[in-house]
Amino acid sequence: xxxxxxxxxxxxxxxxxxxxxxxxxxxxxxxxxxxxxxxxxxxxxxxxxxxxxxxxxxxxxxxxxxxxxxxxxxxxxxxxxxxxxxxxxxxxxxxxxxxxxxxxxxxxxxxxxxxxxxxxxxxxxxxxxxxxxxxxxxxxxxxxxxxxxxxxxxxxxxxxxxxxxxxxxxxxxxxxxxxxxxxxxxxxxxxxxxxxxxxxxxxxxxxxxxxxxxxxxxxxxxxxxxxxxxxxxxxxxxxxxxxxxxxxxxxxxxxxxxxxxxxxxxxxxxxxxxxxxxxxxxxxxxxxxxxxxxxxxxxxxxxxxxxxxxxxxxxxxxxxxxxxxxxxxxxxxxxxxxxxxxxxxxx
Amino acid sequence: xxxxxxxxxxxxxxxxxxxxxxxxxxxxxxxxxxxxxxxxxxxxxxxxxxxxxxxxxxxxxxxxxxxxxxxxxxxxxxxxxxxxxxxxxxxxxxxxxxxxxxxxxxxxxxxxxxxxxxxxxxxxxxxxxxxxxxxxxxxxxxxxxxxxxxxxxxxxxxxxxxxxxxxxxxxxxxxxxxxxxxxxxxxxxxxxxxxxxxxxxxxxxxxxxxxxxxxxxxxxxxxxxxxxxxxxxxxxxxxxxxxxxxxxxxxxxxxxxxxxxxxxxxxxxxxxxxxx
Numbered sequence: 001x002x003x004x005x006x007x008x009x010x011x012x013x014x015x016x017x018x019x020x021x022x023x024x025x026x027x028x029x030x031x032x033x034x035x036x037x038x039x040x041x042x043x044x045x046x047x048x049x050x051x052x053x054x055x056x057x058x059x060x061x062x063x064x065x066x067x068x069x070x071x072x073x074x075x076x077x078x079x080x081x082x083x084x085x086x087x088x089x090x091x092x093x094x095x096x097x098x099x100x101x102x103x104x105x106x107x108x109x110x111x112x113x114x115x116x117x118x119x120x121x122x123x124x125x126x127x128x129x130x131x132x133x134x135x136x137x138x139x140x141x142x143x144x145x146x147x148x149x150x151x152x153x154x155x156x157x158x159x160x161x162x163x164x165x166x167x168x169x170x171x172x173x174x175x176x177x178x179x180x181x182x183x184x185x186x187x188x189x190x191x192x193x194x195x196x197x198x199x200x201x202x203x204x205x206x207x208x209x210x211x212x213x214x215x216x217x218x219x220x221x222x223x224x225x226x227x228x229x230x231x232x233x234x235x236x237x238x239x240x241x242x243x244x245x246x247x248x249x250x251x252x253x254x255x256x257x258x259x260x261x262x263x264x265x266x267x268x269x270x271x272x273x274x275x276x277x278x279x280x281x282x283x284x285x286x287x288x289x290x291x292x293x294x295x296x297x298x299x300x301x302x303x304x305x306x307x308x309x310x311x312x313x314x315x316x317x318x319x320x321x322x323x324x325x326x327x328x329x330x331x332x333x334x335x336x337x338x339x340x341x342x343x344x345x346x347x
Numbered sequence: 348x349x350x351x352x353x354x355x356x357x358x359x360x361x362x363x364x365x366x367x368x369x370x371x372x373x374x375x376x377x378x379x380x381x382x383x384x385x386x387x388x389x390x391x392x393x394x395x396x397x398x399x400x401x402x403x404x405x406x407x408x409x410x411x412x413x414x415x416x417x418x419x420x421x422x423x424x425x426x427x428x429x430x431x432x433x434x435x436x437x438x439x440x441x442x443x444x445x446x447x448x449x450x451x452x453x454x455x456x457x458x459x460x461x462x463x464x465x466x467x468x469x470x471x472x473x474x475x476x477x478x479x480x481x482x483x484x485x486x487x488x489x490x491x492x493x494x495x496x497x498x499x500x501x502x503x504x505x506x507x508x509x510x511x512x513x514x515x516x517x518x519x520x521x522x523x524x525x526x527x528x529x530x531x532x533x534x535x536x537x538x539x540x541x542x543x544x545x546x547x548x549x550x551x552x553x554x555x556x557x558x559x560x561x562x563x564x565x566x567x568x569x570x571x572x573x574x575x576x577x578x579x580x581x582x583x584x585x586x587x588x589x590x591x592x593x594x595x596x597x598x599x600x601x602x603x604x605x606x607x608x609x610x611x612x613x614x615x616x617x618x619x620x621x622x623x
Contacts, residue, residue, distance in 0.1 A: 040623060073623075076623065079461065080461070080622075081457075081460065081461070081621075081622060081623065082622065082623040083622055083623065100465075100466075101370060101463050101464060101465055102463070104461050104462065104463045105463040107461075108461075109461065111454070111457065113454060114454075115453070115454035115455055115457045115458065116455070117380075117455050117458065118453060118455060119384040119455075120380075120384070125458075128376065128380050128458075129458055131376035131379070131380075132373050132376045132377060132380075132458070132459060132462035132463070133373070133462065133463060134369055134372045134373065134376075134463070176458070
């Protein structure tokens with residue numbers, strides 16, 4: 001199993017690679033965070049504890065971690081709502097700590113909670129947001145109408161946000177965020193608490209935005225969401241960035257996490273010898289017996305690809321005159337990466 | 348940067364020119380939002396702020412004097428005090444209530460805190476907006492006073508002092524309201540309004556001239572600690588100078604200092620709530 005320390009090396013390698021490619025394109029990263037630290041008043045530990053990463057233009061960057069990992073605080077610092085304790089954080093070369101006013105015109109944030117202006121209609125929410133950001137009146141109206149149509153809100157443009165469901169409010173907040181044409185869109189837990197259909201709608205919108213080249217930073221505690229949407233994922237826990245890379249690279253870096261689970265009907269034969277022989281097969285790191293009501297169920301942790309081991313496993317089982325009743329291949333997920341790093345599950 | 352044309356207004360996608368964001372424009376837009384919302388619900392707003400002084404004026408100025416429990420001249424003392432009270436309390440409520448609700452429950456203010464202007468300017472906007480509401484409420488009391496009392500004490504030569512005290516009264520109420528709205532935790536807001544607002548209403552020399560309290564020295568000291576007293580007394584100096592009152596320069600000085608200090612404290616508390 002890969003230790004956290006080893007994975008941190010992977011992080012640096014991926015980071016290094018990214019910086020080379022960024023320099024190669026002659027483009028500075030849109031979001032750049034170095035050694036970022038945040039300690040809240042009266043808090044015992046750091047909410048964000050030495051986090052560094054960079055986000056390329058047009059990239060969807062995911063921060064994955066459980067509640068309290070420091071994801072929202074990191075986004076809070078980048079969107080000027082949280083004052084950093086140490087390190088640097090910049091958007092398009094603007095330091096968010098020393099020039100928050102300029103930084104605010106470059107970023108937009110869709111928060112976890114509905115914070116729409118309840119005194120205004122949906123359309124007015126969009127128009128006033130753009131007015132705060134100095135968008136001229138005619139342009140405001142054009143953008144608002146285009147976004148309302150695109151987000152399927154045009155028929156409800158004059159409704160007040162009170163009457164909106166969580167998913168609809170989420171849509172309005174994404175539309176509002178786009179009104180001032182930000183450089184980076186921050187989505188804080190964009191689908192938490194949404195029903196499956198609303199969640200898929202948000203996912204589709206994120207993919208659309210990415211297709212147009214909008215840079216997105218999203219936080220999530222949902223590994224599926226991170227794997228589905230993010231080009232690269234930073235895994236956070238207790239304020240630290242534990243690993244960073246593409247979802248594929250992160251899961252590839254987990255030898256022994258691809259599994260083959262086999263169920264065997266023993267028909268009265270003792271299973272110990274069978275388990276021992278399975279464990280000695282080439283490509284099997286170790287074998288674990290899984291509780292099962294009838295027969296034997298074993299999980300094989302592999303160093304290589306699972307399909308290649310199906311035939312040898314079947315041969316060993318047949319050699320013991322037992323019957324193979326089930327074979328399941330387990331592909332490692334980001335959740336497994338998190339478990340490997342922290343020894344805990346995400347939730 | 349990619350330069351594909353698309354439906355998105357994002358410059359990252361369209362190359363559309365970035366909006367000319369400036370703190371001054373953002374400030375005006377934020378102020379316009381508040382004025383727009385108030386303007387749309389103007390009758391409700393006026394009913395909300397005018398009803399209390401209207402009843403005070405009616406019961407103390409009309410009913411009690413008609414029944415002979417108060418002398419006819421009492422309305423001359425009462426009316427400037429009620430004007431002061433209206434300006435002060437409307438200002439206070441116009442900052443305190445919305446800030447408590449915004450920061451603790453609706454979070455509506457977040458979109459304005461993310462506008463491209465210094466966060467302290469959002470606090471200043473709140474004070475200016477609340478003062479404009481207070482000014483409107485106080486001005487509406489003028490015709491209401493004529494209607495209920497038949498006439499109101501008025502002198503053209505007192506106009507500059509009247510305007511100055513009115514503006515100061517609106518500002519001092521709004522600034523103190525910002526302190527209340529940002530310092531008090533949401534679960535204590537009911538208690539605070541009972542324990543703070545009610546004493547402020549009755550220790551502000553609105554219903555009696557301050558000088559007449561020399562028979563009740565302890566109460567005179569208490570009222571001297573309430574900024575509303577200097578608004579009431581300043582109003583009397585402008586409207587009914589023959590009634591003994593605190594010297595206008597003292598009222599102006601105390602109000603100026605109170606506004607500066609409470610504004611500074613209010614902005615500090617506002618920043619603490621707005622930025623972690």
